[in-house]
Amino acid sequence: MYNHVLIPVDGSELSEGALQAAIALAKRLDARLTVFYALPTASRRPTPRCHHSTAAS
Template identity: 55%
Template sequence: MFKHLLVPVDGSELSLRAMDSSIELARQLGARITAFVAEPDVPLAAVSSNPTTFVKQVEAHQAKSDAHARNVLGAFEERAKAAGITFVGETLTTVAVDNAIVETAERCDCDLILMVTHGRGAFGELLFGSHTKNVMSRTKRAVLVLH
């Protein structure tokens, strides 16, 4: 069965559900968890064209992103360790979240990707896209989707 779960999380209410569900599944399967946080790159439209200001804005964005990832992964790790689950946290700054999830699953040799979906429907997907659908279409690994 599945022995290594990749669980992308972002700190939202839905990702808390992914944490709890993946921990319970890992406990039942005797599996380990790799949690993954994809942090957004600095939006170029939001930064100054002044080189000194630009560097400061990029550094501030990176520091904020790093702190967010540490907080999310730290909370997940506490829950996993309390349940006796082997846990590793991974983070990456990227604009291509879907690709980053697929590549992390391959690099870490995960055999199941557990994701949550907002279930926005066709109109919501048109406006916001669907990371879950994109991951499902790009990976050969099993994907478990929670709604």
């Protein structure tokens, strides 16, 4: 059937579950497993909040 399984992960809890399922599937199929770790792009990362204090002069 399949001889290669590609699973993308991003470190989330949901992707951890998907990885476990992919491992089980690859074992059942005697297939090769490739894990792809995806990072969010810079434009999609949360913007750090900066708190500026102004000194009265």
